[in-house]
Amino acid sequence: MFDLIGQMFQYSFMVRALVVGLMVSLCSALLGISLVLKRYSMIGDGLSHVGFGALAVAAALGLAPLAVAVPVVVASAFLLLRISERGKIKGDAAIGMISTGALAVGVMSLSLSKGVTTDINNYLFGSILAMSEGDVWLSAALAAAVLVLFGVFYRKLFAVTFDETFARATGLRAALYNTMLAILTAVTVVLGMRMMGAMLISSLILFPALTAMRFCKSFHGVTIGAAAVSITCFLLGLVTSYLYNTPTGASVVVANILAFLLFYGLERLRNGKRAAA
Numbered sequence: 001m002f003d004l005i006g007q008m009f010q011y012s013f014m015v016r017a018l019v020v021g022l023m024v025s026l027c028s029a030l031l032g033i034s035l036v037l038k039r040y041s042m043i044g045d046g047l048s049h050v051g052f053g054a055l056a057v058a059a060a061l062g063l064a065p066l067a068v069a070v071p072v073v074v075a076s077a078f079l080l081l082r083i084s085e086r087g088k089i090k091g092d093a094a095i096g097m098i099s100t101g102a103l104a105v106g107v108m109s110l111s112l113s114k115g116v117t118t119d120i121n122n123y124l125f126g127s128i129l130a131m132s133e134g135d136v137w138l139s140a141a142l143a144a145a146v147l148v149l150f151g152v153f154y155r156k157l158f159a160v161t162f163d164e165t166f167a168r169a170t171g172l173r174a175a176l177y178n179t180m181l182a183i184l185t186a187v188t189v190v191l192g193m194r195m196m197g198a199m200l201i202s203s204l205i206l207f208p209a210l211t212a213m214r215f216c217k218s219f220h221g222v223t224i225g226a227a228a229v230s231i232t233c234f235l236l237g238l239v240t241s242y243l244y245n246t247p248t249g250a251s252v253v254v255a256n257i258l259a260f261l262l263f264y265g266l267e268r269l270r271n272g273k274r275a276a277a
Helices: 002-008 012-037 043-061 065-086 091-112 118-125 133-152 154-162 164-169 174-196 203-215 219-244 248-276
Strands: none
Touching: 012 043, 012 133, 012 154, 012 174, 012 203, 012 219, 012 248, 043 065, 043 091, 043 118, 043 174, 043 203, 065 091, 065 133, 065 174, 118 174, 133 154, 133 174, 154 164, 154 174, 154 219, 164 174, 174 203, 174 248, 203 219, 203 248, 219 248
16 A cells, blocks of 8 residues: 555656645635535536636637636636625526636637647646646645635634624624635635546535535534545545546545445434434
């Protein structure tokens, strides 16, 4: 086992994948808890489509992909939040409207340039080979910022997640913390698209939180549980990808699905025993 691990990390691209993957998995799991509880979890999927559109435009214009995608996706997250808060367009409709529009812009940009390139396919489906050393440093810095902000404002995010009306009544600036949550999610989605791909990155937001809720009942417990599940599933997916030459993003998602099914089954079994008693 240790020989296998040593062999894996002889390759620089595996080391880059490990560093970025662990950070993105941790950020996604922590933010996913609030998004799932607020029933706004599909924002990750919508923002990933926006990210693909931004990356396609950047590729067509010959610009730096991440430098274009980060501000565009952050602005889209802010726009989604504002549209939903005004109530004229519900959250799911706003996500669908912006995400499909961004995909259309991306496809049009590619059709008017050189078509779908290998680099764009890497963003769409994910590739650990696509990450450069510069991507690693940028991802590490942004992921560290996400983790620090989540830790500093943990109690505020907890209050906004569980009872936003009460939080507003106590004088908490709920709109500010909702905006922060959306922006942190946007940054995390863009960082994860290199490895997971635009089609799969939202799974890192959904599955760890849902799995942790099967065996933890407090917000603090779910936070720790989701982080542990996300990191473990990422490591299992990375090893599986190396051993069987499977796509890394898909391998990580399958590991998350199996973890969810396992703990869902254990939860049903435990509830069945309690009912019988």
